[in-house]
Amino acid sequence: MRGAPGLGGIHPSQADYFQSVKGGGHGDYRLIVLAPSSVQELIDHTILAFELAETYRTPVVVFGDAMMGQMMEPVLMPEAELPPPNRPWATTGMEGREPNIVHTLYLPADKLEAHCNRLFAKYREIEQKEKRSIKKKWDCRIKRSA
Amino acid sequence: MGLQNKTVGVGSVGCGVFSYEYFNFDGVGPSHGRAPAVATGVKRVLPDRLVFTYQGDGDLAAIGTTEMVHSAVRGENITIIFINNTLYGMTGGQMAPTTLMGQVTTTTPTGRGRQQGFPFRVCEMLATAEGAAYIARVALYNPVQVNRAKKAIRRAFETQMAGLGFSLVEVLSACPTNWGLTPLEALKFVEEKMVPVYPLGEFKVPEEVKS
Numbered sequence: 001m002r003g004a005p006g007l008g009g010i011h012p013s014q015a016d017y018f019q020s021v022k023g024g025g026h027g028d029y030r031l032i033v034l035a036p037s038s039v040q041e042l043i044d045h046t047i048l049a050f051e052l053a054e055t056y057r058t059p060v061v062v063f064g065d066a067m068m069g070q071m072m073e074p075v076l077m078p079e080a081e082l083p084p085p086n087r088p089w090a091t092t093g094m095e096g097r098e099p100n101i102v103h104t105l106y107l108p109a110d111k112l113e114a115h116c117n118r119l120f121a122k123y124r125e126i127e128q129k130e131k132r133s134i135k136k137k138w139d140c141r142i143k144r145s146a
Numbered sequence: 147m148g149l150q151n152k153t154v155g156v157g158s159v160g161c162g163v164f165s166y167e168y169f170n171f172d173g174v175g176p177s178h179g180r181a182p183a184v185a186t187g188v189k190r191v192l193p194d195r196l197v198f199t200y201q202g203d204g205d206l207a208a209i210g211t212t213e214m215v216h217s218a219v220r221g222e223n224i225t226i227i228f229i230n231n232t233l234y235g236m237t238g239g240q241m242a243p244t245t246l247m248g249q250v251t252t253t254t255p256t257g258r259g260r261q262q263g264f265p266f267r268v269c270e271m272l273a274t275a276e277g278a279a280y281i282a283r284v285a286l287y288n289p290v291q292v293n294r295a296k297k298a299i300r301r302a303f304e305t306q307m308a309g310l311g312f313s314l315v316e317v318l319s320a321c322p323t324n325w326g327l328t329p330l331e332a333l334k335f336v337e338e339k340m341v342p343v344y345p346l347g348e349f350k351v352p353e354e355v356k357s
Contacts, residue, residue: 091172091173091188092172092192093153093171093192094150094151094153094170094171094172095152096151099166099169099170099171099172099173100172100173101166101167101173101174102173102174103166103173104175105163105164105175
């Protein structure tokens with residue numbers, strides 16, 4: 001986050017974080033936003049971000065502000081063991097199946113509404129299962145080497 | 147070429163926005179102008195697949211100029227099929243960077259003049275990029291030209307599958323609806339008005355696909 005509207009200066013600011021948490025574009029979507037509060041969390045959240053993105057097929061923002069970028073701390077480098085990705089929807093070539101199409105455009109209003117409702121059901125599930133806060137010790141589900 | 151099962155097409159925004167509905171292979175619908183960036187990602191993850199974009203002149207030569215130029219400069223091993231019909235077709239025929247001088251569009255009612263700049267020659271510019279391996283311009287105004295277009299697209303795909311670098315085929319095509327011409331008149335317009343401004347031919351051909 002930068003101070004000031006428009007281009008933004010080079011000073012760190014925490015005035016608001018709508019750019020990340022409210023999404024952009026034409027709306028109708030949410031992002032998962034992870035806000036690390038230490039250098040260790042910068043590393044851990046980066047790994048978690050990939051895990052969450054794979055699980056929910058949703059973009060994840062690791063929201064480190066300028067203060068974080070200027071900190072130095074000793075860290076433990078975890079050896080992440082992410083499960084192999086399962087992406088039956090991916091556009092990898094249609095060998096042995098029907099074509100996969102990845103797009104966001106639905107011209108008929110009812111189809112678009114149904115699509116948005118599917119997305120919002122997913123966002124509700126994420127809200128229920130994945131909320132984390134600094135008060136509750138963050139639970140990393142990724143295996144670590146000691 | 148026996149590549150249908152290994153093909154990923156990347157669409158654009160404009161008349162080609164539903165291109166993935168008309169092809170029978172995998173497809174991605176990216177944001178306006180961003181197709182070469184998406185194609186870059188797909189191709190880098192899956193280097194043995196045939197990855198191409200299908201973009202109009204509004205998408206490629208205006209909104210997506212950055213992605214188009216830099217994918218060529220980086221020598222990305224992708225193919226761009228660039229459909230040039232001199233205007234923004236889907237939105238009702240507004241001027242594009244490719245509009246001919248003097249051409250009437252909905253946003254240049256008295257004809258494109260000096261104030262609106264000059265026609266953008268994409269092939270000539272990209273041919274100067276070292277990363278560009280195959281660059282050609284073809285037109286679809288008679289059967290001979292259609293056959294040449296087919297051959298050029300095949301060569302572009304061969305260039306990609308041989309891993310030789312970036313390829314682009316610009317296809318001069320008619321837009322009777324927005325030009326206000328009959329289909330036959332529109333083909334004549336391509337031949338007589340567009341070709342002099344956008345000369346046809348192969349600007350860059352790798353030795354490997356020349357046979």
